[in-house]
Amino acid sequence: MMLAGCSAGAQAEPERDASTSPAEELRLGYFANVTHAPALVGLEEGLFEDALGDTELTTQVFNAGPAAVEALSAGAIDATYIGPNPSINTFIQSAGQSAHIVAGAATGGAALVVREGIDSPEDLEGTTLATPQLGNTQDVALRSWLADEGYETDVQGGGDVHITPTENAQTLTLFQQGQIDGAWLPEPWVSRLIEDAGAHVLVDEADLWEDGAFPTTVLLVRAEFLAEHPETVEALLEGHLASVQWIEEHPDEAPTAINAVIEAETGKPLADAVITRALEHVTFSADPVAAAFQTLVENGLEAGTQKDGSIEGLFDLRLLNGLLEADGADPVSAAGLGEE
Missing domain, CATH: 3.40.190.10 (Periplasmic binding protein-like II)
Incomplete structure (x- = not known):
């Protein structure tokens, strides 16, 4: 773990107006x-x-x-x-x-975790998957990845794979109850579904990015x-x-x-x-x-x-x-x- 990564040239701090001051x-x-x-x-x-x-x-x-x-x-x-x-x-x-x-x-x-019986992208047709909120980072990642896999989705929850934006704790409950088939989530919710509900990783988002x-x-x-x-x-x-x-x-x-x-x-x-x-x-x-x-x-x-x-x-x-x-x-x- 590092404080900084990419190198750049010498940087100038923002010019501060004389009227600026620390906030209360x-x-x-x-x-x-x-x-x-x-x-x-x-x-x-x-x-x-x-x-x-x-x-x-x-x-x-x-x-x-x-x-x-x-x-x-x-x-x-x-x-x-x-x-x-x-x-x-x-x-x-x-x-x-x-x-x-x-x-x-x-x-x-972040990762897509799914129930037993889903072992490949081909197994996802007709399933229901959760994300934390419509338009959030994991929601976009899931929709983009599904499109690359040939699936159509829409923001109303329709399409080949149904996406239902759901609060993270509720996602865990719904998965445990069998009401959803998986979810694209951030940590610790990925690990919670794995450790607490028997899910497994279908897609680790890290595998989709260079390095x-x-x-x-x-x-x-x-x-x-x-x-x-x-x-x-x-x-x-x-x-x-x-x-x-x-x-x-x-x-x-x-x-x-x-x-x-x-x-x-x-x-x-x-x-x-x-x-x-x-x-x-x-x-x-x-x-x-x-x-x-x-x-x-x-x-x-x-x-x-x-x-x-x-x-x-x-x-x-x-x-x-x-x-x-x-x-x-x-x-x-x-x-x-x-x-x-």
């Missing part, structure tokens, strides 16, 4: 998922609060990206850990005015908040980097820290076998893997869950790269899709 409050969104571990560890270990100083931190938990984007767009939160596809959607729909990705958080940790690296979670900030409070966003990024580094340096303690927040939010901790398996399939990094985002746009268009449009300007990595360079780490690349 930062409202942060996240999911109670292993793929959001930098958020969970940052909260459990107090790393965000240490970095934010006098800025009050409040949080809100979401099940999937579209709901988090709705809250961000409405001004109910200022930043959120989120999947890449909802980030793309809000950027395109707002003509680049809504939000910017300021860092990566996680890669990997197995695909973005699962990024840190998205409301554009207005970034412009008005760059000092606060920089402090958030300090906490984020500290959390990614803590996970790397404390592999034996990380499951307990992550589980503590999951238990607080869901009422039940993950079983040891579940969280161990989940963490084996996720890598935590501040690199957002920006080079993959144009492919994600194409997947969303193919899936019929997003509008066509440009994502040039989606990334603003200047604050992040300033912090990385100050620590002697390599800066990360926006792949021509924004500021570095």
